[in-house]
Structures are given as C-alpha cells and as structure tokens.
Amino acid sequence: MTLPNSASYGGAPARSSESLADLLERVLDKGIVIAGDIQVNILDIELLTLKLRLLVASVDTARQLGIDWWQDDPFYARDARALAGENAELRQRIEQLEAAVDGAQQNGVQRTDGASR
Amino acid sequence: MTGTVTYLYAVTGSDPVIPVDELAGIDGAPVTAIDTGELTALASEVSVAALRNLPEHSTGAVPDWLAAAVQAHDAVAVHALRHATVLPMRFGSVYPDQGAVAATLDRHRDRLLTELRRLAGCTEWTVTVQAAAATGSEVHTAPPVAGAGTTFLRARQAELQAERTRRDQLAACTDDLLETLRGTSRELVVSRGQTIRLSCLVSEVETFHAALTALRSRHRTPVRVTGPWPPYHFTGGLFDARPKTGFSDERPEAEDG
Numbered sequence: 001m002t003l004p005n006s007a008s009y010g011g012a013p014a015r016s017s018e019s020l021a022d023l024l025e026r027v028l029d030k031g032i033v034i035a036g037d038i039q040v041n042i043l044d045i046e047l048l049t050l051k052l053r054l055l056v057a058s059v060d061t062a063r064q065l066g067i068d069w070w071q072d073d074p075f076y077a078r079d080a081r082a083l084a085g086e087n088a089e090l091r092q093r094i095e096q097l098e099a100a101v102d103g104a105q106q107n108g109v110q111r112t113d114g115a116s117r
Numbered sequence: 118m119t120g121t122v123t124y125l126y127a128v129t130g131s132d133p134v135i136p137v138d139e140l141a142g143i144d145g146a147p148v149t150a151i152d153t154g155e156l157t158a159l160a161s162e163v164s165v166a167a168l169r170n171l172p173e174h175s176t177g178a179v180p181d182w183l184a185a186a187v188q189a190h191d192a193v194a195v196h197a198l199r200h201a202t203v204l205p206m207r208f209g210s211v212y213p214d215q216g217a218v219a220a221t222l223d224r225h226r227d228r229l230l231t232e233l234r235r236l237a238g239c240t241e242w243t244v245t246v247q248a249a250a251a252t253g254s255e256v257h258t259a260p261p262v263a264g265a266g267t268t269f270l271r272a273r274q275a276e277l278q279a280e281r282t283r284r285d286q287l288a289a290c291t292d293d294l295l296e297t298l299r300g301t302s303r304e305l306v307v308s309r310g311q312t313i314r315l316s317c318l319v320s321e322v323e324t325f326h327a328a329l330t331a332l333r334s335r336h337r338t339p340v341r342v343t344g345p346w347p348p349y350h351f352t353g354g355l356f357d358a359r360p361k362t363g364f365s366d367e368r369p370e371a372e373d374g
Binding site: 018020022023024025026028029030031032033034 | 128179180183184187188190191204205206207208210221225229232241243245314316343346347349350352
C-alpha cells in the first residue's frame with residue numbers, strides 16, 4: 001500500500017511516497033501517552049486501549065521478525081525476491097553438480113567394468 | 118459499554134485555530150476541536166464495537182480497520198501540522214467522552230504547554246537507507262552462473278567484491294549521513310535494522326534539505342527522505358498520574374543533535 005505525500009510545510013515538499021510499513025513504523029508506539037487519570041469507566045476504557053496496544057505490539061513483532069504483511073513493501077520484497085532468486089540459482093547449481101557426479105560415477109563404473117574384463 | 122468513546126488524535130495550542138470543518142477521522146467520523154483555553158484537542162467519536170471486534174493478536178496481515186485507523190490518526194495530526202505546532206497522541210488513546218479529554222488536558226496543561234513550546238516550528242523528517250540497497254551500475258551484482266569451474270569461481274569472486282564494495286559504500290554513506298543530520302537536526306533518533314532509519318527533528322528545513330542534497334552528490338547509496346511529519350518520535354513521554362502500569366515507553370537510541 002502506498003500512501004500519498006503529505007503537504008509541503010516550511011517551504012520543502014515531501015520527497016517521496018510512504019508505504020504502509022513506513023507509516024506503521026513512524027506512528028505506532030510513538031506520541032504522547034496519558035494514562036491513569038480517567039475516573040469514569042476506567043476499567044473498560046483501559047481494556048480497550050490495552051487491547052489496541054496488544055494488537056499493535058503483535059503487528060510490530062511480526063514486522064520485526066520479517067514475516068507476513070511487510071513483504072508487500074517494495075523495499076523488503078526486493079530483498080525477498082533477491083533471496084528467492086539466489087536460492088533458485090543454488091538449487092539449479094546443485095542439480096547440475098549432482099547430475100555431473102552421477103555421470104562421472106556411471107562412467108567410472110563402466111571403465112572399471114571394462115578394465116576388469 | 119456500548120456506543121462510542123472519544124478518540125484523541127493530537128493536541129495543539131489554541132492559536133491558531135485548526136480548521137476541522139471537513140476533517141474526517143477514524144471510520145470517517147467528523148473531527149471536533151475541543152477548546153480548553155490554552156490547549157485544543159482534536160478528537161472524534163469511535164465505535165466501541167469497532168474496537169471490540171479487533172483481534173488481540175495478528176501474525177498475518179494488518180487488519181483493514183487498523184490500517185485505515187492508523188492512516189486516519191496520522192492524517193488528522195498531519196492536517197494540524199499544516200497550521201500549527203502539534204503534539205501527536207499515541208495511537209489508540211480513547212476516553213469516555215469529550216469532557217474526560219478536556220479534563221485530561223487541564224490536568225496536564227503545564228507539561229503539554231512546555232512540550233508545545235519546545236517543539237514550536239519543528240517538524241519530523243524520516244531519512245532511510247536500505248542496508249541491502251543496490252549500488253552503482255558498474256558493480257557486478259549478477260549471481261554466479263553455472264559453467265566451467267574457472268568461470269564460476271571468477272563470477273563468485275566478482276560477486277564477493279561487489280558485496281564488499283557495497284558494504285564500504287553503505288558504511289561511508291551512513292557515517293556521513295549521521296554527521297550531516299547531527300549538524301542539521303535539533304534531535305535525532307536512530308533505528309538500525311535491515312533499514313537504517315533516522316528520525317530527525319528539524320527546525321531549519323531548507324538547511325536540512327540542502328545538506329541532504331549535498332550528501333547525495335557525494336554517495337551512490339540511495340538515501341530516501343519523507344516528511345514533514347508530526348513529531349511522533351520526539352513526544353514519547355508518558356504523562357501518568359499514578360505508578361507506572363504495563364504501558365511500554367521504550368524508544369530507540371536517541372542522539373541529541
């Protein structure tokens with residue numbers, strides 16, 4: 001997900017668009033927290049707040065572990081694609097080497113067989 | 118509890134007045150400016166059911182409601198920033214009603230005003246460098262290809278050399294960037310990971326961008342800048358009237374510029 005640029009401020013434009021991952025990184029768990037001075041329905045209100053914070057924390061943990069949703073981010077997706085490409089190359093290389101080894105063994109067996117005759 | 122609660126997005130001073138006539142908050146709810154004298158709270162009503170229906174944990178995609186809510190939260194704070202110094206609240210700050218919001222602002226008036234004065238004229242800018250970013254076109258980055266042994270080893274050697282070059286360029290750029298930003302930011306928060314992210318509190322915006330433009334001319338490593346944003350990273354204090362609860366108030370390594 002790509003978000004629109006913010007408006008210019010102080011004479012300087014926003015330099016690039018921002019992804020959802022960037023937005024979450026910038027906003028979640030930042031800013032002022034005021035707690036402990038609500039006297040009415042305190043339990044229920046704080047439960048709601050804590051529930052949000054729990055969710056945010058779990059999302060943030062997932063992000064830090066590098067799994068799931070942030071793979072949509074073009075920056076991280078590029079790394080994932082590069083890694084997948086490298087893995088594919090390595091798998092292909094292993095198959096070629098295994099085929100070469102198999103071929104050499106077969107030739108060796110034939111030569112050995114031939115020598116024994 | 119049923120119905121709605123009051124969601125607090127941000128706090129500003131009372132002058133200038135933030136226009137909120139066409140400003141939409143979470144779930145498209147109209148944003149209200151709650152005037153408490155010297156301070157103004159930007160808030161809207163949020164459905165309790167919407168909050169209750171959120172999953173408590175997520176190891177999959179960000180729930181659509183949450184993604185939209187975070188965008189709305191930020192949009193209100195960014196809107197306020199176009200007009201005045203703003204103190205963004207932490208995402209998820211809800212109160213029983215507008216009266217409770219006003220009472221909270223009254224209770225913490227002195228500290229909030231001090232924060233507004235400290236951040237007057239400042240905006241936050243995000244500077245990121247991808248640790249795995251590609252470098253100049255002359256650097257060979259193709260993966261090794263299958264072939265004769267010598268060809269394979271040469272390709273692998275070139276690959277390793279390219280990686281060393283990239284790391285050297287990244288290190289040089291990062292060192293230069295830190296020095297540049299320390300000189301042009303009032304405060305700096307550095308977060309290192311797969312992405313090196315620097316959150317900068319900036320008062321001299323033109324100087325800040327001129328320094329970054331000069332830095333870009335010195336390095337091949339891509340440096341990305343977004344902003345201006347409300348000073349989320351620089352308003353992380355916990356205003357608590359009682360002993361600390363389970364709320365986390367951790368911040369990345371802070372470097373004063």
